[in-house]
Amino acid sequence: MRIGLFVPCYVDAFEPEVGIATLELLERLGLDVEYPFDQTCCGQPMTNTGCHAEAAATEALFVRNFTGFDYVVTPSGSCAHQVREHLTAIPQTPEVTAVRERTYELVEFLHDVLKVEAFPWARFPHKVAYHSNCNALRGIHHAKPSELNAPAFSKPLDLLAKVSGIEVVKLARPDECCGFGGTFSVFEPAVSAKMGYDKVADQARAGADYVVSADSSCLMHQKGCADRVGVPLKFIHIARILNGATA
C-alpha cells in the first residue's frame, strides 16, 4: 500500500511536529509513506473565500503531487474535506476524481481503513478536552454531531480510548465552533476571537489540561485566544498523542 503524506501549509509552517508524528505513526504501522516534495496547499484559503478561479492552479498542483497513491493521508479534517468535497475548480478528469476519492484524514484512515486495534506505545496521563473541527465533524463525519437524533459514535474518541492514562472531559457545548473558520478568522476578527475565548473558557471549566484535535488550524486559533486571555491550557494534535507523545 503506497501512502502519500499531505502536510497542510499551516502544519508545514507552524506545527512541523504534527507532520513528523503523522509520518512516524504511519511508518510504525508498517506503511510505505512518501512525502511528495513539491506539495504546498489544498486550495482551501481561496475556495473558502469564494475565489475558485484563484484556487485552480493550486488544486492542479495538488493533484499532480498526489496522483498514483493508493491513499493520500493528511492530519487535517478540514483539508481532507476540501479535497474530497470542494476541489472542483479544475476539470474533473479521472485522475482528479481518483485523488479526491483516495484522500483521507488521519483519524478516519486509522479508524476505517487500517482499523487499528491498539497503540501500545501511546500513553497520555492527562485530562483532555477533545475539539472537533467542524469540517471533520459535519463534513467528513468523524462523530455524531450534537444536533442529530442518531446513534452516538466518535472515531477520534474511539482512538483516544486506546491510549493509556488519558481522561476525556465533558464540555458544556461539545461541538460549538471555535471561531477559526479559515479566512473568517482574519476577516471577522472580533467575533472569531470571542468564539475562541468562549471555547477555551468551556474547556478550562471542564477541567482540561490539554485540548486535543485532529486539526492544527483550530488549535492554533484556540491557543492564540487562550494565551491572550490567560487561560492555562495546552494544545496538542491527536497525531502526536497516537504516536506516543506524553506531554
Place this chain on the structure above:
Amino acid sequence: MSIEDQPRLSEPPAESARGQDGRPLQHAEAATKPVAVKAPREAQPRGAKIRGDRPIDQAEAAERFLAAPLHQAAHDARLWDLRTKRDTAAFGIPEWEELRELASAIKTHTLSRLDHYLEQFEAAAKANGVHVHWAADGADHNRIVHGILKDHGARSLIKSKSMLTEECGFRHYMATTGIEVIETDLGERIQQLDDEEPSHVVVPAVHKTRFDVAEVFARTMGTDPENDDAKYLAESQRMHTRPLILEADAGLTGCNFAIAETGTVVTCTNEGNADLSGNVPKLQIHSIGIEKLIPRIEHLGVFLRLLSRSALGSPITQYTSHFRAPRKGTEMHMVLVDNGRSERLGMEEFWTSLKCIRCGACMNTCPVYRRSGGLSYGATYSGPIGLIIDPTFNKRKYSTLPFSSTMNGSCTNVCPVKINIHEQIFAWRKVLAEEHQIPLLKQGMMKAAGQVLSRPAAYRAAIGAADSALKVLPRFAVYNPLNTWGKAREMPDSPGRSFHSWYKQNRMGKKAGAKTSAAKKDGAS
C-alpha cells in the same frame, strides 16, 4: 480580561413559569433568565449602519454588539437555551430525522408544482368567500393592503408578527398613510415602540435585556423605568394595547402554512395574537408568501410537529389557528405575495431556501449570530438563513453576509426542512466572487495567495528558511497586511523550521535508515 469576567445570568425565579400541574415549565418561552448584575446599566447596541445599497458591514456592527458584554452574554445564553431545549424536544421523538426528511420532501414536491397549488389555493379560497389578491412585490403588497383599508375607511390596523410584512417594509409604508398600525406580538410591539426592526424571526426582541424593555416602555407608555419585572412589563403592555385591539378597524396576520386543498391559512403563535388580529375586527387580511403552500391538511401535522420543537423546544405552539372563511358579517382578504420568490425558485443552487418555515433554529444554533445579534446583519432575515436569502433581494447590499459565517454546518443539521444552509453559504461566496461583489482587497489577497500556493518555489520562499521563519510566518499566516489575527489573539510560535526542511534534512537520500531512527524518537516529539 479573564474568562470569569463574563456577566452571569441567574436562574429564573421559582414562582414564575409553572404549568397547570404545578411543575416548572421547561420549554424556552417560560425560562428567560434575568441578568444577575444590576448595575451599571449598559446601553443597547444598535444594528448595522444602513447606507443605501452599500454593502452591510456586519463585522463592524458585531464588534459593537460584543462591546456590550451584558447584552452579548444574555443573548448568547438565551439562544443557546433555545438550542438545548430544541435538542431535548427533538430527541424525544424517535422518528425526528424521518420527519425532517418527510417535511423536506413535501416542500420539494410543492415547490416543484407551485403554480398548480397556488391556483388550487386561490380557487378554494374564493369558493370559501375570500377575496384573493396577487402581489408581485413588496410595494404591490403594501398598495393592495392599503387599498383594502382605504376602501373600508379603516383608521387602525392590528397585526400579528409576520416576517413577510417586514420584508415588504409594510410598517414603514403605512406610517406615511395616516393609518395606525399596532403590532400585537409582545416582542414585535417592543420593536415597533423602539422603532427598530426585529432581530430574530421568532423572538424579535431577543437582543434586548429587561432593562432595555423597561426603558422603551417608560419612554412610550409611561411605565416605571426602574421596574424591569417581566410580569409587570408584559401586563403593562397588555393593558396599553388591549383597548387598541378592541377598537381596531382591521386586522392582519401573516401565514405559517397555506393549505392548497382547502384554501386555509394556518398561523402558529404562543400569545394568541394572530387570533385577535383575525377574529376581533370586522375586516381581516392575511398576507401569504407563495412558498407557504402545502398540498393538503394531512401534511400540516408533519410541520406542526417540527416547527415549535425546532424553534423553542416546546411540542407545539399554544395556538394553532385555521382561518378559512369570513365570519358572518365580516370580510376576509388573502394577499399572495411573490416578492422575488419565483426568481429564487429558478436558482439551481439556492431554490431550496424556499422550504424555510421560519423556525429560527439555525439562528439559535449559529455561534456567529449568538455573538453578533440579529440587527448586525442589517437585513430582514438574519443568521444563517438570512445569509442565503438576503442576497437574492439585493446582491450588492448583502454581498458581505455570506462571509459572516464559519460554515460550521450546525445550521444545516438543525434545519427541520433540511435546507443545506452552510453549503449554500459556500455557494454564494463563489457566486459573489465571480461577479466581483467581494472587496477588491480580499480578492487581490486570494489571487496573491493562489499564485504563491501554486508554485512550490514561491511558497518555500514565502514561508522562509529556518532562521528567517519568525519574521515571515505571521504575514504568511494571515495573507493580510493588516494583521487582524494579532489584534485579539497571540501569534503562533514559530517552530524554527518547517516540516519540509525537517524532511529534507532527516529523510532525503537516506530513506533506508530513516525509519528506524524515527521510531526510536517517538514519545519525545
